[in-house]
Amino acid sequence: MTTSADIRFEGVTFRYKSGVDSNDSDDSDSSSSAGSEADSARPALIDVDCQVEAGTFVGITGPSDAGKSTFCRCLSGFVPHFFDGDLDGSVSIAGTDVPESSIGELGETVGYVFEDPFDQLTGAATTVLEEVAFGLERIGTPREDIEPRARECLDRVGIEALADRDPGTLSGGQLQRLAIASVLALDPGILVLDEPTSQLDPAGTEAVFDLAESMHEAGYTICLVSQDLHRLAPRADRLLVLGDGRLRYDDDPRTVLTAIEEASEANESNGSVTIPGTLRIGRALRERGLFDGDLPLTVAELEVGTDIEALRSTNARRASSGEATTPAASAPSNSAAAVPPESESGTSGSNTPESAVSEANPPNSDPSDSASPPASASSDDPPLIDVENASHTYASGTDALADVSLSMDGGCVAILGHNGAGKTTLAKQLNGLLTPTSGTVRIAGRDTSEAPVARLAREVGLCFQNPDDQLFRPTVESELRFGPERLGYDEARVDELVEEALAVSGLDAVRDTDTYDLGRAQRGRVAIASVLAMDTPAVVLDEPTGGQDSSGVSIVGDIVDDCRSAGRLVVLVTHDVGFAAEHADRLVVLADGAVIADGPPRAVFDSDRAAIERAGVTIPVATRAASVLGLGEDVLSVGELLSRLDTS
Amino acid sequence: MNGTGFFTYQPADSPIHALSPVTKLVCGAALVLVTFALPGWGGLLVTLGLAVLSAFVGGVGRSVVRTAATVLAPLAVGLVVLHGLFTPAGRVPLATLGPLTVWQGGLVLGLRTLVILATFVVVALTFVATTHPKRLTTALIERGVPENVSYVFLASLQLVPDLQARARRILDAQQSRGLDVSGGLTDRFRAFVALASPLLIGALVSAQTRSLALEARGFSGQGPRTHLYQVSEPPAERLLQAFAVVGVLVTAGWRVLA
Structure with a gap:
């Protein structure tokens, strides 16, 4: 890895020049969330101040057109070197001013992984090994070192066995790991992953998130853009939430998501960030005195923090006093919750x-x-x-x-x-x-x-x-x-x-x-x-x-x-x-x-x-959460789980 | 052939695969040039035989012959029929059917041209099937071909199947919206517009992403470059290249003097 790197944004505002856009990103100079003509003049980033220490896992999220991709492009130098526009303020990586460095020079410090698993490959490699070797050849790595280094990078992302395969035959998840190996070959200190899993299946998504986590543990600075907060929040040290080009939240994920949840409750949020269901469930349990500690980001945390015995005894007490209905009968009608117990047992009895x-x-x-x-x-x-x-x-x-x-x-x-x-x-x-x-x-x-x-x-x-x-x-x-x-x-x-x-x-x-x-x-x-x-x-x-x-x-x-x-x-x-x-x-x-x-x-x-x-x-998270809380095996949504909580 | 229907490199451990791409290029070109210069049928058939033999020694003989036959079959019909009927070389009629006369000289010329073409096609296919594209560009770069030109060559090999796959997806999407691609001229024109526009825009978007990714991986860097593969040319291969060049010169000189 190259030198540890700090990322600094100071008063950064960027406005794309008319007609300059990228269709593979969420950011568009002329497309705000509403997409109206009036908004087309809005800068993609507005007065963003942010400092990231080396070795931090930064999660970046926010609604479409919030400025997430533009934020990432500033790190790699694509903004302002490739995407033309007006950049105010200062962006620096490890003390180097981004506008003063070329994209190639920054590429040795910042590795960038795009959303599309295929388009970011060179298109000129007949094997996976050649794809990874491409960057090493371009920076003049001695010939005898190229193959071992390329294989080492493939090994780090878990696809060394695929070294001789044609990249065109890989799955989306394997391609994204190949893309990560290709940028790792240049030994950057920072990995920027811009919506790397939006086109992957759950297995590929999990593999990419796990890889980002292991790279973080190995000391890399990770900047990962995703809407998948269930996977992102538990792994990230910090969560940045962008909205309309502004940095709306910047703190540890739990604090940020709790604040958004509270703002949402108070109707102060536009609801464009999907709060992990466990957080809502944990909050509801805490209000009932059944959950202790920080609000949970995972089902495992929910299970650990919940006084399940108390929850069960409350349930049993209410049941014996006739207060409670059966879980199924208490669920909202539009969620098919009224599957009769007989049906439930019938189903579970024949798996x-x-x-x-x-x-x-x-x-x-x-x-x-x-x-x-x-x-x-x-x-x-x-x-x-x-x-x-x-x-x-x-x-x-x-x-x-x-x-x-x-x-x-x-x-x-x-x-x-x-x-x-x-x-x-x-x-x-x-x-x-x-x-x-x-x-x-x-x-x-x-x-x-x-x-x-x-x-x-x-x-x-x-x-x-x-x-x-x-x-x-x-x-x-x-x-x-x-x-x-x-x-x-x-x-x-x-x-x-x-x-x-x-x-x-x-x-x-x-x-x-x-x-x-x-x-x-x-x-x-x-x-x-x-x-x-x-x-x-x-x-x-x-x-x-x-x-x-x-x-x-x-x-x-x-x-x-x-x-x-x-x-x-x-x-x-x-x-x-x-x-x-x-x-x-x-x-x-x-x-x-x-x-x-x-x-x-x-x-x-x-x-x-x-x-x-x-x-x-x-x-689904709600189904798993209900299962560990003893609220039934057939819950489909957080709303339904909370409803059962009320009647338990 | 690969899954995309294109004839591509077929990895194997054969003496032909082991040759340097430059050696194969020089020897292959020499074989085709010598074929042009040889007068009788014997020499022609020997060169064609050598070409086919090299394909089989390379372990790609069956696929090369099959593909060559597919390519040459329509040409064979055209060459033999057209020359046979319309090239009255020597004015020796072979057969006459009403107004049509098959000329012996024309028929021989058509067959000779076909054998020369067949030699060229077999040599070219054998070269493609036994030469790793990346090793080829490495060898060419070491001979002075610019890096960017070699990248374009390699990328273009993948571009056609990529565009083909994208075009299939677009056609599927448009047909699902009621586009009739089997109708008359108007329907086909509509289908072309509905296909061409997303194909072009999609290709441009891909090119933008790719150019950014390449740039970030040092594509435009000015420092010295190295290569994953070392393409060696042992003395024996250099001798073979020299022999091939001399062979062409001797054959050409003999033809001129004769």
Whole structure:
């Protein structure tokens, strides 16, 4: 490692020059959180003062367009050397003024890892080893030292065994570790990771966070941008929260999050930071005299700090005095909490996927779910989507789906599983982009192998994860018009559908804005809205919460709920298990192309948890917390857990 | 072929793989040039045989022959038919069918051109299949080719499959929004616009990220550079290169004098 380095920001204000932007970041010169024209003149950073001592793990968070990426770009010298603009104040690294050093020179002190796992690679390496060696070659490392140093860096990030692999064959998580190894090769003292996990599955995300933690323990200064405070807060020494370009909070994570939680309670916060559920739970327990110590950032801390015996005895006392209802019966009705105890025991007694399947068919069978969508018009009608013994083998020989049978007709179905489990292959089967190599898929009774995709698009709208693969028209409104126009709706109906989609997606204020002037979170919502506007009976959304901040996730949740209540089928392909638990009526867990669990969220989480977690499904924090607190095994949200607390 | 449908380097431990890229480049070029200069069929077939033999010695013979056949098949039809019918060299008719005459001289010329092309294709494919791209650029840089040019060469090898994969994703996304890519001319034009715009913008965004990452890893640094691989050229290979050059000169001189 090179010399330990201090980071100093003194009165830093930066404004991008018009037209200079980066579409892969959350920061945009012309896109504020509201994205309005008035805000386009706002600097990306405003009067930021901050000092970071060497060896500190700094977590950086905040809503979209808050200035997080610009803050990081100042560290690497991308601002002001690459992104043109007006920089006031002073940024220095280890006493060196950033504007006075080149990006290459700063690269020897600051290693920068980008959000996109692939684009940051050289594109000129045939093996992983060559990728890491690239920087060493460029700084003139003696030939005999290049390979050992490159292998050492690969070993530090845990992928030395992949040294001879083609980088194009690695998973997202492996690619991010390769990117980290590549910058480590230059021996920097500071690692800047700008949303490094937003495109990764839970396993890849966990690996990158663990690696950042181990680099911190090895003495590196870590600056990590993330919306994932469940993982970031317990690891960071300090948490910086940016908002509208200003540094809103700068303290240890517990203090910062407690302050935000209190401000949120007092309606002084815009709610654009997702507070870890454990903190809210700990606070509620403390108010009841059942939690001692600092508010918990993890379930383990919650378990340690809670007087579980007292909680249980309170519960037992109330139960014996007849005050308490059963946990299930006391839960909010809209969260399907009224699964009768008999059902619960029935499920837990048979921890097999089959049991979950049997409880799940027909979908939305959870009797307590007041938000369940209307059933199909007639029992004689074919289901909207009917997958029957479908398997799919790619030309390369990869078996992506294995004998999958699913029937979907309404409500919200979430498809979960590791990267490579077959989720996207299944999603592409749902509108005919792929047809099964054996078995059948029928959309509204029509065999997908006999209908063109353009025809099936009238029944199923599919929104992919990356909005940049989709958006091409000059303004948000014209982008939304594309789908309904292709489906042949008349002008008036197109107008109506576009207005509805703009409203539900929170995009009305930016309807005339160029989509590429928006931040990534808003572009993601434009992509979703453009599919909503097609007014198809079914909507398939691939990672709809990816890259969204707290308010963005909330808007996407509203979109899903709106579709459900309008009787549309929503299929979510997602790694965001918390979101799925909150909004889906049914979870389908895939592993190696096969369905290993299928049923209502409660039934799935209450079945074989180990098997589900092996399949890449992280059990929600609220579910785990309720479990360790003895409040039941079927809690889906923090709100529901707090409600049970009140009645226990 | 790799998974992307492109013919690429195939790692193996063979005598041809072990040769320096420069030796392979010089010998391969010499073989093709000599083929042009040889008059009779015997020499032509010997050079083609040498090219095919080197592919098999390199352990890539089957894939090289298969790919060469795929490339050459349409050319073979064109060359033999066109020359046979429209090049009346020697004016010796081989067969006549109505207004069409197959000329013996034209047919021979077509076949000769085909054999020369086949030699070139087999040599080129063998070179690609047995030469590690990074070792090639290292060898070229050591011979004076600028570093940036070698980077562009290596990056361009990956660019096409990357763009192809991105284009597939974009087409999937647009079809999912009702875009018909199988209709008439208007539909196809619409599809082109819906494909080209995100493809171009996406490529520019990727290029921006990549250029930042490269810059931060010292791409533009001015200091001395080193290389991961050492590309050695033992004396025997230098002798082989000299032999190849002399061979070309002797053959060319013999043709001129003859």
